[in-house]
Amino acid sequence: MSSMAFPANCRHMNEPVRFELRYVRNYFTRSISFLSSMWPLGHAAIGYLLYRLTTRVRFDRPPGYRSVLVLMFGTQFPDLVDKPLAWILGVIPSGSGPGHSLVVLGALVIGFGCCTSWHGNREYVAAFGIGALAHALTDAVEVLWNPYTTTGSLFWPISSPSTPTVMGALFEPLSELYFIAEFALVGIVLGWWYRDGCPGLERIRTALRQAQATPK
Template identity: 40%
Template sequence: MWPWGHAAVGYLLYSLYSRSVRNQPPTGLTVVVVGFGTQFPDLIDKPLAWTVSVLPAGRSLAHSLLTASLVIGVVVVLARRANRSPLAGAFGIGYLSHLAADGLYPFLEGEFASLSYLAWPLLPLPAYETDKSILAHFAAFEFELFAMLEFGLVPLAFVVWVYDDYPGIDLLRRLLTR
């Protein structure tokens, strides 16, 4: 999934969680944190695999549920100590939505072996068609059904964000006017 798709899925899931469990729309800081969580696995794995060749693939260490469990656990502990538990929930939903979204296409296509990255290093990584750079991925981009679904999720997330009363916009304004 592309970054915009991850952001849209994460926001939609977090908004649903926030409204149904916390009985309120997302707040500005939680929206920023969920957005960071949706990108976190790629921010770790892609550069470490494609730029410095420390990891074997762009879906490996941070895309593993083992790593996700550890990272989210640390975030929960730190957030509780700072009395900011909602931030841990936002990060966790963002992070796990990324992993679920990356696994959605192989799951729907019945290619379960392609989900082995979720248990790396306990299972070997699947073979990837393009795992060299972000430019190689953009060059291989095709307007297929799943890509169109991702593009459709962005305006849906935008509509929900407007319905949620633009959470995060004030935080962004403050950051940009400093």
Template identity: 45%
Template sequence: MWPLGHVAIAYLCYTLSTRLRYDLPPGHLAVLALVFASQFPDLLDKPLAWYLGILPTGRTLGHSLLFLVPLSIAGYLLARRYARGEYAIAFAIGALSHTIVDAVPILWDPDETGAHLLWPITPVDAYESGAPSVLGLLVDSMSDPYFLSEFVFAAVALAVWRDDGYPGLEPIRGLLERVRPTPDSS
């Protein structure tokens, strides 16, 4: 799955979580943690595998439940000490939804594997001819219905995000207002 699909599914999972727990839309800073976390497994694994050659593939350490579950628990325990437990919950939902959604194609594609879920206990096949290119992966994805479904999830998530009041935008807007030059500052 591509970044757009990951953030869309993570947002839908998280807003459902906050609605069920608090009957409220998500908070601004928690959504920013969620957006980062929805990309975290790829931000960790892809550079370490594709550019540095430290990991065997782009779905290993950051995609492993053996890494993400303890990280999420530790993050929650630490964040709770500072009354920021909701940020850790958002992170956990974002990161865990990412790795689970990446395993979904095993339901219909016999060539897919969910080995990354329990890496390094379950081995993953290293790249045979080097790391893939982003452009090559994108071209290969174009005819895949799973890829196209990401746009449906994104449209639904965008509608829900709008109904939730665009959580996450306010801190960014405030930051931009602080760094934007004013007419007097020339």
């Protein structure tokens, strides 16, 4: 009896499966790295805390609402840049890349400062810079307890960011304590923001009321 002949391309039949699994694994790894880093509320809280201290020292008053809105944008700016580059475009290995680089952020702040020097809006530059730099530095704190992470993204393009790991990021005990402390800090900073008069909130409410009152 002759042996059964298999198609010549039979050895390639599993390649599409491997191809799909590779992309699923990459997407899962990139997504899970978000869980091991600070959440948006945590970045906003750290940024507000630092900026509040600077305004108290320099002006002896709470932050103004315009500066707070710029500050909030700055605290989310690194993720607004790097997360789409990693999760949507796939051009960097993780959600920490050029947007988390002190080199890039420092150049942006200096550039913004030069552009606004004749308009008298340097306070907005300070708010953005404090928010963005605080974001990058607090994300790098994870290297203290997670041996699978590096600070490569802080000095991009001089150094390259590392590829995130899943198990090392999720099950480090100190990472869990960091997660709990982050939300405790959010609660404390919300209390200070309320004592400061909730800067920025009334402006948002006014804009919403004006939008609702505008005839369609």
